[in-house]
Amino acid sequence: MTDSISNGVSGVEISPDLAARSGLPGEAHGNSPVALGPSRFVRACLRQPVDRTPVWFLRQAGRYMAEYQAVRKHHSLLEICKQPKLAAEVTITAAEKLGVDAAIIFADLLLPFECMGLPFEFLAGEGPVVHQPVRSAEAVDALRTDRAAELGYVGEAIRLVAAHFAGRAHDETDDQLGIIGFIGAPFTLASYMIEGGGSRQYIHTKTLMYREPSAWQRLLEKLAAVLREYAQQQVDAGADVIQIFDSWAGALSIADYREFVLPITRTLVREVQAMGVPVIYFGVDTASLLPSMRETGADVLGLDWRTPLANAWRGLDYACAVQGNLDPITLFAPPELLEVRVQQVLDEAAGRAGHIFNLGHGIVPGTPVENVQRVVHYVRAHSRSWSQQATAR
Numbered sequence: 449m450t451d452s453i454s455n456g457v458s459g460v461e462i463s464p465d466l467a468a469r470s471g472l473p474g475e476a477h478g479n480s481p482v483a484l485g486p487s488r489f490v491r492a493c494l495r496q497p498v499d500r501t502p503v504w505f506l507r508q509a510g511r512y513m514a515e516y517q518a519v520r521k522h523h524s525l526l527e528i529c530k531q532p533k534l535a536a537e538v539t540i541t542a543a544e545k546l547g548v549d550a551a552i553i554f555a556d557l558l559l560p561f562e563c564m565g566l567p568f569e570f571l572a573g574e575g576p577v578v579h580q581p582v583r584s585a586e587a588v589d590a591l592r593t594d595r596a597a598e599l600g601y602v603g604e605a606i607r608l609v610a611a612h613f614a615g616r617a618h619d620e621t622d623d624q625l626g627i628i629g630f631i632g633a634p635f636t637l638a639s640y641m642i643e644g645g646g647s648r649q650y651i652h653t654k655t656l657m658y659r660e661p662s663a664w665q666r667l668l669e670k671l672a673a674v675l676r677e678y679a680q681q682q683v684d685a686g687a688d689v690i691q692i693f694d695s696w697a698g699a700l701s702i703a704d705y706r707e708f709v710l711p712i713t714r715t716l717v718r719e720v721q722a723m724g725v726p727v728i729y730f731g732v733d734t735a736s737l738l739p740s741m742r743e744t745g746a747d748v749l750g751l752d753w754r755t756p757l758a759n760a761w762r763g764l765d766y767a768c769a770v771q772g773n774l775d776p777i778t779l780f781a782p783p784e785l786l787e788v789r790v791q792q793v794l795d796e797a798a799g800r801a802g803h804i805f806n807l808g809h810g811i812v813p814g815t816p817v818e819n820v821q822r823v824v825h826y827v828r829a830h831s832r833s834w835s836q837q838a839t840a841r
């Protein structure tokens with residue numbers, strides 16, 4: 449048997465923290481038996497054996513879905529996030545309609561800004577806008593870190609989602625649906641705080657980083673302090689996994705990433721893992737950064753579609769699980785081509801333990817829902833035959 453087969457438990461690494469804090473019995477090291485994660489999604493995050501490749505989608509609940517549009521007609525984005533019943537309903541509806549293996553809680557990356565004393569709003573067509581961007585040491589010092597408890601509504605929504613799915617198998621096997629909580633990474637959140645919104649060149653962000661390194665460091669530390677508490681709330685509420693979105697880390701050179709971003713991110717990843725859950729660390733345009741991102745110690749790295757999955761994974765020495773990496777715009781292709789591209793991603797993963805099927809970035813508005821469902825059906829049917837072949841060999 450080669451190590452490319454997803455059925456060997458040896459070689460699985462599970463942190464003692466995770467084994468202990470998630471309540472999983474069993475030994476964490478060497479070839480001794482490792483207790484299995486509670487769902488195929490969590491097992492894949494830990495590079496444990498799975499019966500088929502788990503699948504979910506970045507931005508699986510959103511404007512491309514009629515059910516979301518209907519809720520959105522009567523409520524703003526922030527209202528949905530802040531009313532646990534609504535957030536849970538949107539989360540559950542998307543997961544059930546698609547038949548995916550994991551539900552990501554409906555929330556937004558920028559929610560912690562409010563409790564840090566930085567109001568923002570979503571403007572139609574423009575995305576998030578922070579009216580008073582953080583561009584000086586004084587502005588950094590004014591940010592608060594003592595009110596993360598105000599984010600409790602997200603944990604409340606996770607509790608409702610967890611209660612809904614508890615003990616309920618989501619497919620013909622007895623598998624439990626994975627529940628994903630998420631936070632922004634310090635760099636990506638700092639970039640929104642400093643730019644005041646999205647950016648192409650990150651001039652203000654990099655200027656602060658280069659010219660006021662101690663203010664930069666304080667800013668990232670303040671963000672990390674709030675994010676740690678926010679992640680803990682989500683884990684306490686029942687999140688099985690935390691995804692850390694460093695969506696815009698790809699704007700950094702390797703040298704800048706390593707000097708200004710990696711250390712604090714590594715600390716945050718370790719702290720979240722110590723809460724007893726695996727961490728997925730995701731960014732876009734990260735081909736050259738992946739080996740450095742791997743040094744955060746994240747259990748799973750999210751891959752965008754620009755690098756073939758096989759190359760990216762090999763470049764990481766298969767030292768972590770990977771999630772990805774279909775181009776989200778492929779969902780607009782005719783079914784035959786879509787299926788060819790999905791199969792290519794599965795072929796690149798080659799049945800190796802530790803692949804979670806996903807897109808390379810989020811589903812965009814206008815995406816045909818039936819194509820998203822088609823991908824789920826395809827992965828369910830074809831990754832199973834892959835793993836059966838792997839067993840037979």
Ligand code: CP3
Nearest residue numbers: 506507508509510525552554555556557575576693695810
């Ligand atoms: O199922 C899901 O994934 C939905 C939950 C979710 C939202 N935002 C709701 C949302 C998640 C995981 C996010 C994360 C998020 N938010 C990220 C990281 C993910 C990524 O794509 O890299 C970022 C960068 C943000 C900040 C943000 N929020 C932006 C840039 C925008 C505008 C994007 C756009 O397409 O207009 C938002 C708005 C937003 N957040 C929407 C949703 C469903 C769409 C706006 C709406 O419904 O009015």
